[in-house]
Amino acid sequence: MTTTVNLRVNGKPTKLTVDDPDMPLLLALRNDLDLHGARFGCGLAQCGACTVHVDGEAVRSCSFPLSAAAGKSVTTLEGLGTERKPHPLQKAFIDEQAAQCGYCINGMIMQAAAFLKKTKRPTEEQIKTALADNLCRCGTHLRIVRAVKRASEAMG
Amino acid sequence: MTRIEFSRRGFLATSGAIVVSFAAAPAAAAMRPPAARPAAEAHFKTVALDQVDGFVAVDAAGNVTIFSGKVDLGTGVRTAITQIAAEELSVPLDRVRVVQGDTALTPDQGITWGSLTIQVGGMQIRQACATARELLVGRAAERLAVAREELTTRNGAVVRRSGGKGVPYAKLIGDRRFETKVDAAAPLKDPASYTVVGRPVRRLDIPGKVTGTFVYVQDFKLRGMLHGRVLRPPALKATLQSVDDGKARRVPGYVATVRKGSFLAAVATSEWAAIKGMMALEPTWSSWAGLPESGKLWEHVRGSRVARDEALQTAGDTAAAMREGGTAKVMSATYDFAIHTHGSIGPSCAVADFTGGRLTVWTASQATHLLRQQLANMLSLKADDIRCVYLEGAGCYGRNAHEDAAADAALLAVELGRPVRVQWSRADEHGWDPKGPPTLIDMRAAVDGGDVVGWESMAFIPDRPKGFAVTLVAAELAGLPKDEAFPGNVHQGLAIPYAFPNIKATARWLAETPLKPSWIRTPGRMQNTFANESFIDECATVAGVDPLDFRRRNLKDARGLEMLERLAKLADWKPRTAARAGDGDVARGRGVAYTKYELVRTYVGIVADVAVDRKTGKIRVERCFVAHDCGQIINPDGLRNQIEGNVVQTVSRTLIEEVTFDRSAVTSIDWATYPILTFPDVPDVVIDLIDRPAEKPWGAGEPTAAVVPAAIANAVFDATGVRLRSVPFRPEKVLAGLRAA
Ligand code: FES
Ligand code: FES
Numbered sequence: 100m101t102t103t104v105n106l107r108v109n110g111k112p113t114k115l116t117v118d119d120p121d122m123p124l125l126l127a128l129r130n131d132l133d134l135h136g137a138r139f140g141c142g143l144a145q146c147g148a149c150t151v152h153v154d155g156e157a158v159r160s161c162s163f164p165l166s167a168a169a170g171k172s173v174t175t176l177e178g179l180g181t182e183r184k185p186h187p188l189q190k191a192f193i194d195e196q197a198a199q200c201g202y203c204i205n206g207m208i209m210q211a212a213a214f215l216k217k218t219k220r221p222t223e224e225q226i227k228t229a230l231a232d233n234l235c236r237c238g239t240h241l242r243i244v245r246a247v248k249r250a251s252e253a254m255g
Numbered sequence: 256m257t258r259i260e261f262s263r264r265g266f267l268a269t270s271g272a273i274v275v276s277f278a279a280a281p282a283a284a285a286m287r288p289p290a291a292r293p294a295a296e297a298h299f300k301t302v303a304l305d306q307v308d309g310f311v312a313v314d315a316a317g318n319v320t321i322f323s324g325k326v327d328l329g330t331g332v333r334t335a336i337t338q339i340a341a342e343e344l345s346v347p348l349d350r351v352r353v354v355q356g357d358t359a360l361t362p363d364q365g366i367t368w369g370s371l372t373i374q375v376g377g378m379q380i381r382q383a384c385a386t387a388r389e390l391l392v393g394r395a396a397e398r399l400a401v402a403r404e405e406l407t408t409r410n411g412a413v414v415r416r417s418g419g420k421g422v423p424y425a426k427l428i429g430d431r432r433f434e435t436k437v438d439a440a441a442p443l444k445d446p447a448s449y450t451v452v453g454r455p456v457r458r459l460d461i462p463g464k465v466t467g468t469f470v471y472v473q474d475f476k477l478r479g480m481l482h483g484r485v486l487r488p489p490a491l492k493a494t495l496q497s498v499d500d501g502k503a504r505r506v507p508g509y510v511a512t513v514r515k516g517s518f519l520a521a522v523a524t525s526e527w528a529a530i531k532g533m534m535a536l537e538p539t540w541s542s543w544a545g546l547p548e549s550g551k552l553w554e555h556v557r558g559s560r561v562a563r564d565e566a567l568q569t570a571g572d573t574a575a576a577m578r579e580g581g582t583a584k585v586m587s588a589t590y591d592f593a594i595h596t597h598g599s600i601g602p603s604c605a606v607a608d609f610t611g612g613r614l615t616v617w618t619a620s621q622a623t624h625l626l627r628q629q630l631a632n633m634l635s636l637k638a639d640d641i642r643c644v645y646l647e648g649a650g651c652y653g654r655n656a657h658e659d660a661a662a663d664a665a666l667l668a669v670e671l672g673r674p675v676r677v678q679w680s681r682a683d684e685h686g687w688d689p690k691g692p693p694t695l696i697d698m699r700a701a702v703d704g705g706d707v708v709g710w711e712s713m714a715f716i717p718d719r720p721k722g723f724a725v726t727l728v729a730a731e732l733a734g735l736p737k738d739e740a741f742p743g744n745v746h747q748g749l750a751i752p753y754a755f756p757n758i759k760a761t762a763r764w765l766a767e768t769p770l771k772p773s774w775i776r777t778p779g780r781m782q783n784t785f786a787n788e789s790f791i792d793e794c795a796t797v798a799g800v801d802p803l804d805f806r807r808r809n810l811k812d813a814r815g816l817e818m819l820e821r822l823a824k825l826a827d828w829k830p831r832t833a834a835r836a837g838d839g840d841v842a843r844g845r846g847v848a849y850t851k852y853e854l855v856r857t858y859v860g861i862v863a864d865v866a867v868d869r870k871t872g873k874i875r876v877e878r879c880f881v882a883h884d885c886g887q888i889i890n891p892d893g894l895r896n897q898i899e900g901n902v903v904q905t906v907s908r909t910l911i912e913e914v915t916f917d918r919s920a921v922t923s924i925d926w927a928t929y930p931i932l933t934f935p936d937v938p939d940v941v942i943d944l945i946d947r948p949a950e951k952p953w954g955a956g957e958p959t960a961a962v963v964p965a966a967i968a969n970a971v972f973d974a975t976g977v978r979l980r981s982v983p984f985r986p987e988k989v990l991a992g993l994r995a996a
Contacts, residue, residue, distance in 0.1 A: 100507070118507040122527040130526055135474040136467025140600050140649075141681040145926040148600055176467035185466065192465045196457060196892055199900055200329025200650035201464030202601045208465060227934040234926060236600045237329060237650045238903030240937040242896070 109178030136176025147206035147233035199237035317425035324364030325376030343384035356645025370954025455892035490919035571757035576709030601649030619648025689773030743774025748783035788965030846969025872986030905963035907932035
């Protein structure tokens with residue numbers, strides 16, 4: 100028994116046929132759609148590595164069932180920008196060299212992108228609060244904050 | 256992200272060709288398994304450490320491939336190695352590719368650990384490149400019929416110093432082997448002429464990492480690949496008595512239950528089916544409760560069976576210096592340092608394929624050559640029939656569970672004869688990765704007037720077996736041949752850099768430790784330096800001398816002294832002879848710590864500024880100043896990134912981290928039960944890099960971490976008058992100290 104779920108992913112109408120529509124959105128993106136920008140970190144909504152946007156809101160896709168995304172618009176790191184045409188945040192992360200292993204960076208960028216839509220010129224403290232629930236083990240935090248600051252300035 | 260195609264054609268293109276072809280294809284596409292057999296590849300590409308061909312290949316287009324046994328664990332060394340090779344070979348950066356940690360292609364340069372990647376691995380590559388360059392210059396001299404002194408190298412070609420067109424490397428060697436040994440005497444370029452080394456070249460991997468195209472091991476796929484999940488026992492050494500997989504089999508996509516001893520896995524065609532299948536398994540386990548009582552951990556460590564005591568450093572006669580009735584004041588203290596987990600943000604993962612009696616494993620192992628040997632032992636295969644291929648994972652900071660995931664995948668692939676991917680869960684990673692062992696250190700010193708006249712230390716640390724392997728979880732559970740666990744060189748850092756007249760530093764090697772140990776960033780050096788640099792601070796207080804000055808007085812090392820001078824300036828250090836011990840709600844203080852890593856390499860000094868909330872006991876590290884001398888700097892921005900990471904991660908470890916366990920298993924199995932530092936609590940880091948281009952480059956992946964805990968402890972003392980001697984510095988310990996003061 101399979102089910103079909105219709106949604107938009109990075110602007111494209113997408114039809115997914117799966118055994119279980121309650122599977123995490125994260126696995127559908129990574130395995131069924133080969134979009135691996137979002138990463139599996141904990142599966143418990145504790146770290147943020149899996150963050151994507153659903154209808155513009157930052158969502159932890161490891162704990163968000165595919166069925167809940169039906170009819171909605173999902174944006175992943177790949178949809179934000181590319182190496183050729185990077186989103187201002189992606190560009191700022193490159194300019195600030197804000198990654199070590201980089202495993203957490205998807206979450207940092209996606210969380211920050213949703214945050215910057217609402218808060219135009221955040222202070223460092225605001226950025227830190229906005230990212231307080233995103234974990235980085237490499238200790239790249241200072242560069243991440245600088246990158247988000249830089250992006251916010253570039254975005255005006 | 257450049258993708259490596261493991262094509263047979265690439266290896267066979269021309270006689271003796273050893274070129275790995277590159278294809279810039281969308282990374283999302285499934286990567287194909289190597290078509291060539293490991294043994295066949297080894298035949299075409301030497302991995303000998305003493306051969307230039309082990310490390311360097313130039314193709315017909317003049318592109319250079321470097322084969323590095325050391326791997327980039329997210330620290331940026333791929334970029335640094337590219338810089339080293341590009342510099343020494345005089346080729347543009349974008350013409351150099353680095354293949355890392357592939358047992359069929361790269362020399363065994365040892366485990367990527369101990370801050371040795373640049374210092375040792377990078378220098379082997381530099382020497383191979385220098386040998387290659389000399390050979391190319393010689394060939395060009397013959398071809399042009401000029402003296403080699405008239406030639407130099409530029410932009411991938413040998414050119415006349417007087418100008419004019421030269422001979423490109425591709426013409427001289429393209430697609431052919433060097434067929435020569437690495438010459439230890441091959442002259443290296445003069446650092447004064449460097450144009451690439453020493454520059455803050457941007458990391459090659461970051462664009463792909465911030466746009467989602469970079470392929471981590473977690474993203475790697477093979478056609479027809481199955482997904483496996485291992486269900487581990489609820490108690491570490493419980494045995495599997497029976498399992499009912501009736502419900503699991505009803506999950507659509509479920510393929511097989513694999514049971515071998517107490518190793519139990521669910522395998523399915525999709526990852527979600529494997530997860531659901533695993534959760535539907537109904538096993539019966541024996542009970543086991545062999546761990547010590549966690550509340551009595553330190554009594555347990557002190558009372559553990561002693562394998563042997565080893566003198567690490569001796570000078571003079573400490574017993575005489577500390578004898579009763581002398582003029583010296585004898586002081587003692589005990590430091591302890593909790594069990595830590597690596598805490599990689601991405602749980603370990605691996606993919607294995609077993610075809611025609613040969614096993615290939617894609618892994619984020621920091622030791623693919625060693626892993627190959629371990630898998631051969633475990634599976635009773637020949638090492639020659641196994642190929643381990645490195646793909647980056649999340650940062651591991653030592654020997655986490657990457658190798659264990661590889662063993663799980665290998666076992667399943669061999670059992671099923673189909674490619675299998677195994678992804679560990681968060682609870683697997685926190686619960687089953689090997690741990691940084693609990694460390695207890697006894698200190699004694701005799702202080703006479705302003706001087707330390709006697710210094711004794713003893714570290715209680717788990718003994719080291721002969722090999723460097725860490726027991727594979729799959730081998731343990733399945734009852735297959737296995738190695739003992741190596742805890743890392745945890746005695747390092749106990750010997751001190753200070754010129755006291757009487758010193759005795761002893762490793763008390765213990766025959767057991769509660770949880771399976773392995774190395775975590777700065778193993779032993781962090782714990783031992785915490786004790787040394789805290790205790791010397793205590794000595795300075797008793798001696799009535801400013802702690803920074805006290806260190807300077809007892810150092811006879813010009814480079815160390817210069818570093819401390821720079822640190823004092825950087826931090827604007829104001830001498831003091833006693834704790835400030837403010838009594839407001841928030842007390843502020845600063846502390847200093849110093850190390851010369853393992854007494855033979857990188858110098859680091861740190862000043863930490865802390866704020867202690869006297870009501871809650873919470874410590875905030877507000878700012879750290881770091882002065883750092885690791886000799887020749889390859890990439891200053893990469894180095895800063897490492898130093899910042901070391902500080903932030905170690906502040907986390909020092910303030911809050913502690914593995915908890917009951918009598919059966921680890922109980923800190925997620926980020927709620929094992930929290931780490933988050934953005935609001937991250938300190939500023941101010942860095943002064945001391946670059947010495949004419950010196951050897953030393954490591955930087957660990958040394959800064961060694962000095963962080965003591966600097967924080969010493970700062971808390973300055974702020975409150977309380978000595979914290981037990982990591983982590985949780986608020987309850989601070990409050991207890993304040994109450995006792
Ligand atoms: S993987 Fe989703 S929050 Fe950690
Ligand atoms: S960069 Fe490695 S976890 Fe953040």
